Amino acid sequence: MALSAFASRLRDALGPEVVRSEPEDLAVYAFDAYSEDRLPSAAIVPHDAREVAIAVRIARDCEEPVVPRGAGTGLCGGAVPTRGGLVVSFARMNRLVELDVRNRRARVQPGLINLDLSTAIAGHGIFYAPDPSSQKISTIGGNVGTNAGGAHCLSYGTTTNHVLGIEYVDAAGDLHRTSIDEAGYDLTGVMVGSEGTLGIITEVDVRLLKLPEAVRVCVAAFADVESASEAVSAIIGAGIVPTALEIMDALITRAVEAHYHAGYPENAGAVLLVELAGASDDVAAGEASLAKIARAHGALSWRAARDQAERDLLWAARKGAAGAMGRIAPNYYIQDACVPRTRLPAVMHRIDAIAREHALPVGNVFHAGDGNLHPLLIFDRREPRQVQAVIDAGTEILQTCIEMGGTISGEHGIGYEKRETLSLVFSADDLATMGKVRDVFDPLRGLNPDKIFPAGAVCGEVRSA
Amino acid sequence: MIAKRPRAKRAKEAATGAFALGALVPVRVVEPSDADELAAALRAANDAGEAVVLHGGGTLQGAANAPTRYDVAISTRRLDALHDYDPRDLTAGVGAGTSVAQMQRTLAEHGQFLPLDAPLASAATIGGTLAAGWAGPRRAAYGRPRDLLIGMHVALADGTLAVSGGMVVKNVTGYDMGKLYVGSHGTLAAIVRANFKVLPAPATRRLAVAPFDEDERYRAVAHAAALELEPAALLVIDGFREAPPPVQPRLVVLLEGSEPVVERATRELRSALGAAGVAETRLLDRDDAARAFQNVLDAYVARSGDASVTLLARGLPSEAALRAQRVRAAIPRAETIADLRTGDVVVRVEGARAQQARELLGRAVVLSAGPAAQIDAWGAPPSTLATMRALKEGFDPRGTLAPGRFVGGL
Numbered sequence: 001m002a003l004s005a006f007a008s009r010l011r012d013a014l015g016p017e018v019v020r021s022e023p024e025d026l027a028v029y030a031f032d033a034y035s036e037d038r039l040p041s042a043a044i045v046p047h048d049a050r051e052v053a054i055a056v057r058i059a060r061d062c063e064e065p066v067v068p069r070g071a072g073t074g075l076c077g078g079a080v081p082t083r084g085g086l087v088v089s090f091a092r093m094n095r096l097v098e099l100d101v102r103n104r105r106a107r108v109q110p111g112l113i114n115l116d117l118s119t120a121i122a123g124h125g126i127f128y129a130p131d132p133s134s135q136k137i138s139t140i141g142g143n144v145g146t147n148a149g150g151a152h153c154l155s156y157g158t159t160t161n162h163v164l165g166i167e168y169v170d171a172a173g174d175l176h177r178t179s180i181d182e183a184g185y186d187l188t189g190v191m192v193g194s195e196g197t198l199g200i201i202t203e204v205d206v207r208l209l210k211l212p213e214a215v216r217v218c219v220a221a222f223a224d225v226e227s228a229s230e231a232v233s234a235i236i237g238a239g240i241v242p243t244a245l246e247i248m249d250a251l252i253t254r255a256v257e258a259h260y261h262a263g264y265p266e267n268a269g270a271v272l273l274v275e276l277a278g279a280s281d282d283v284a285a286g287e288a289s290l291a292k293i294a295r296a297h298g299a300l301s302w303r304a305a306r307d308q309a310e311r312d313l314l315w316a317a318r319k320g321a322a323g324a325m326g327r328i329a330p331n332y333y334i335q336d337a338c339v340p341r342t343r344l345p346a347v348m349h350r351i352d353a354i355a356r357e358h359a360l361p362v363g364n365v366f367h368a369g370d371g372n373l374h375p376l377l378i379f380d381r382r383e384p385r386q387v388q389a390v391i392d393a394g395t396e397i398l399q400t401c402i403e404m405g406g407t408i409s410g411e412h413g414i415g416y417e418k419r420e421t422l423s424l425v426f427s428a429d430d431l432a433t434m435g436k437v438r439d440v441f442d443p444l445r446g447l448n449p450d451k452i453f454p455a456g457a458v459c460g461e462v463r464s465a
Numbered sequence: 466m467i468a469k470r471p472r473a474k475r476a477k478e479a480a481t482g483a484f485a486l487g488a489l490v491p492v493r494v495v496e497p498s499d500a501d502e503l504a505a506a507l508r509a510a511n512d513a514g515e516a517v518v519l520h521g522g523g524t525l526q527g528a529a530n531a532p533t534r535y536d537v538a539i540s541t542r543r544l545d546a547l548h549d550y551d552p553r554d555l556t557a558g559v560g561a562g563t564s565v566a567q568m569q570r571t572l573a574e575h576g577q578f579l580p581l582d583a584p585l586a587s588a589a590t591i592g593g594t595l596a597a598g599w600a601g602p603r604r605a606a607y608g609r610p611r612d613l614l615i616g617m618h619v620a621l622a623d624g625t626l627a628v629s630g631g632m633v634v635k636n637v638t639g640y641d642m643g644k645l646y647v648g649s650h651g652t653l654a655a656i657v658r659a660n661f662k663v664l665p666a667p668a669t670r671r672l673a674v675a676p677f678d679e680d681e682r683y684r685a686v687a688h689a690a691a692l693e694l695e696p697a698a699l700l701v702i703d704g705f706r707e708a709p710p711p712v713q714p715r716l717v718v719l720l721e722g723s724e725p726v727v728e729r730a731t732r733e734l735r736s737a738l739g740a741a742g743v744a745e746t747r748l749l750d751r752d753d754a755a756r757a758f759q760n761v762l763d764a765y766v767a768r769s770g771d772a773s774v775t776l777l778a779r780g781l782p783s784e785a786a787l788r789a790q791r792v793r794a795a796i797p798r799a800e801t802i803a804d805l806r807t808g809d810v811v812v813r814v815e816g817a818r819a820q821q822a823r824e825l826l827g828r829a830v831v832l833s834a835g836p837a838a839q840i841d842a843w844g845a846p847p848s849t850l851a852t853m854r855a856l857k858e859g860f861d862p863r864g865t866l867a868p869g870r871f872v873g874g875l
Contacts, residue, residue, distance in 0.1 A: 100781070103783050103808070147641070149635050149637075153634075157612055158635060160641065170852075176849050176852070181780075183830050183844070184846065184847045184873070184875075185649055186645060186648055188644075189611060189647075190644050192644075193641050194640055213694075233553060236554070236555055237553035240665065241555075279694060279726045281723065281725040281726050281729065282725075338635050339633060340554045340632055340633060341553070341555070342554050371633055371634065372633075372635045407638045409637045410635035410636060413637050425639070426639060430629065430639070432627075433625070434640040434642060436860055437640055437642070437859070438640075439859055440859050452639065
């Protein structure tokens with residue numbers, strides 16, 4: 001097939017080893033974990049920021065949009081090249097560039113896999129705290145793009161709390177470096193979570209934490225999700241903040257156990273996974289108070305993992321929950337929303353009702369301590385009526401969360417999927433204010449178009465490739 | 466939403482003298498009682514081509530340059546409502562004019578706290594502390610104020626009211642606009658309200674003060690920096706006699722947490738310092754510890770004379786003590802605080818020596834300067850200044866908000 005002018009310019013500048021332009025090579029860059037896909041005109045797998053900058057300049061000259069891509073695990077279509085153009089894959093830029101153990105910071109390339117960072121530094125008694133469930137495959141760059149969360153945000157915060165600075169290529173192809181310690185506007189802070197719409201991140205300075213002295217992981221069984229949620233609200237209300245508070249309902253627990261045999265109580269209506277970490281005195285005392293609160297709110301059992309191996313297995317099973325569902329459900333749709341923690345029991349009750357109204361089985365696995373919900377609606381893609389029911393139920397769930405003082409994405413991002421929903425949360429003025437930032441960084445809308453902002457709202461996507 | 470016209474009851478106006486900045490005194494001072502009034506005042510000034518400076522408690526107004534133009538002062542003093550606080554959610558939304566101390570008292574009633582570390586906390590406001598980008602010693606333990614912020618309401622220069630974030634602790638819905646407003650010194654927007662995630666207060670608090678002799682310095686610092694149970698704050702203070710006790714040099718160590726852990730940390734600290742030859746560690750507990758720690762924070766903005774300048778240099782924890790020492794070695798009577806956990810170095814010198822101190826530190830910003838001191842608050846601008854300038858023009862095209870106060874003349 002004849003090369004497009006765009007692809008041949010890229011190839012001339014960067015060589016065939018970096019540039020992909022055959023349709024069969026491009027297919028892998030057409031989609032992420034969302035349902036839409038579209039082939040890009042070209043993809044590059046650069047070695048360094050300089051190559052990214054060259055490619056961005058060529059794309060700008062050719063009026064082709066640029067979409068950065070980590071591991072493609074995003075659930076909202078953030079990495080889908082909805083207008084074709086250029087996909088920048090960071091598969092080769094996956095190095096730990098610098099490690100400063102004493103000052104607990106590291107400089108990493110965006111393609112470094114999240115878990116690989118913590119594994120590489122564990123011997124120094126330090127770790128990288130943000131741990132999305134996809135951490136075995138998702139990249140630091142992608143995590144920064146979506147301000148990814150994870151199970152341990154409860155005490156450690158989300159990705160943005162662990163980014164000290166970045167290096168990025170701007171829409172014009174120029175390279176910049178930022179630091180949160182420099183005087184001036186916090187460009188780092190606004191860039192994190194901007195889903196590739198403000199710049200292409202080529203390096204990240206991250207904050208590392210000291211490994212806790214003691215860790216304890218416990219599992220409690222409850223009769224149903226509502227009572228487990230009430231226990232979580234009570235724990236937070238009592239002023240105890242464990243490092244993680246996760247709930248799985250019966251459906252999810254059974255799916256997880258079938259695959260992992262981790263020792264979760266399969267007959268429970270819901271299980272609560274609790275992790276405490278810190279000074280050994282606090283962890284022991286904390287477990288005693290948590291067990292007491294859990295029992296007061298209907299816990300049927302309470303069990304602590306005996307050793308590291310058992311803890312690891314419980315976590316592996318929890319983080320593999322969505323994957324385990326994939327093995328038993330024909331298709332599922334995972335939603336992401338966040339509510340104030342006192343509203344958990346009420347919102348869980350409502351989600352159950354919505355799923356019933358639409359005759360859809362629902363599984364719930366979520367970061368309860370943060371009020372961050374992930375209902376999984378189970379359906380069969382071959383049944384058009386079920387597909388519509390999932391879309392309707394998903395929207396109703398988001399509306400319920402907004403009514404309860406919550407929001408439409410806790411950690412997955414807005415991407416392509418939820419951009420129209422954004423105006424349920426924010427006024428036109430709120431969005432126009434965010435649009436001012438976009439105007440400064442990407443006036444031509446060449447960086448990841450069609451993402452975050454509602455179509456045709458404040459900053460109509462001017463160009464099409 | 467377009468801001469409403471001011472109601473019949475006009476935003477209150479106050480005396481202008483107290484709001485002077487540098488040689489400039491505003492023509493009028495407005496004290497709006499809610500977001501709409503503030504937005505209306507801003508819009509009126511913007512339409513009239515007037516320059517506006519927002520005022521909280523004024524505690525960090527010395528940490529920016531005097532504006533190039535200045536017509537209207539807007540005080541956030543009356544925006545002090547507690548909008549949304551359910552202790553069981555561990556979140557709170559407050560008006561920008563709420564004093565930090567008032568906020569702490571409200572949270573303390575429910576066993577919670579917000580570790581903002583603001584100097585002069587009774588006067589300092591939530592909005593001012595955020596706008597100034599203040600981040601104190603305890604950020605190593607609890608995060609920076611920006612990390613605890615979960616939502617923000619602002620008024621733009623043209624009177625538009627805009628919201629970002631929300632009242633939930635995890636949120637990736639739209640751009641994280643709060644990050645831009647924090648530390649922007651009122652040059653992008655006026656902060657009207659801030660939402661925070663708050664934390665359960667530590668069960669107890671202890672401040673340990675360990676004076677040391679010069680020949681013990683190296684080992685005392687090294688041993689303190691290597692403590693297994695890490696303190697909430699760990700400072701080496703030379704000078705700053707207003708921060709008690711007035712002995713020097715000394716290590717100031719804040720321990721926070723449960724009783725058993727604070728006891729264990731105290732034993733570990735005493736043994737580590739004892740091994741370094743430091744004979745005595747004085748302890749203050751609970752309210753005494755909190756008061757003394759506040760006095761230490763107050764010293765960050767205290768002046769030692771009409772021409773004194775206090776500089777803040779951020780950097781690596783492993784280098785803080787050495788950088789402070791370099792300044793003391795070169796500049797007689799230089800006073801320093803080296804923060805061994807965050808890497809901050811705070812230096813107070815006579816104005817005539819401020820430039821020299823800045824050069825020794827590499828980069829440093831002004832925290833406080835006496836009226837007779839002549840120094841640019843920011844020093845060399847960052848390499849991303851062009852992008853910052855474009856942001857300023859996008860948000861405030863008429864240069865209404867605090868013109869010239871920020872780095873690079875923003």
